[in-house]
Amino acid sequence: MIKVEEKLFQNRYRVDAGRPHINIREPEICAHECKTQQCAVCCPAGCYTLEGNGRVVLIADGCLECGTCRIICDEHRNVDWEYPRGGYGILFKFG
Template identity: 50%
Template sequence: MSMERKIPIEERLNSNAWDVDERPHIRIKDPDQCRKCDSKPCLYLCPARCYTPGGNGAVLFSHEGCVECGTCRVVCPNDAIEWNYPRSGYGVQFRFG
């Protein structure tokens, strides 16, 4: 009988490596759109938890841990996220298969 251990997403993400570009590949185009958003799906659906709640309804974003899945731009109801792939040579290097 196999006794495989379920590995939490946080542990899996910690095994990856990032070569972070100083120029973010994702940005919030209009922070006011985030303040007006009632559901804020980016806070709950980003697997790397790059989006966090800020004061006054704002959404704070940190691109350094991004896994480049594009979920944020797909789930944003206000089209407030501009998402591009990082420049060549930068970004996440997946090490857990």
């Protein structure tokens, strides 16, 4: 089992505490209507995790700002996705 946290640990972030730039619009849709919950598979930073009760939990602190979660949620359009405020979020050292 590969831990994505170990990879993200190498990165530099300036987290905008309390102001996540991505939000799940209706958590109920993820829990009850979304059959695939592919955000939990596809997010390259592992920001989306599945809970035992079928709910999806989003913690965007390690976000690499790629846009994958927003685009793959094409059936329910349940991801509210903005860029972080200027200067916040991932700060690539090498890119």
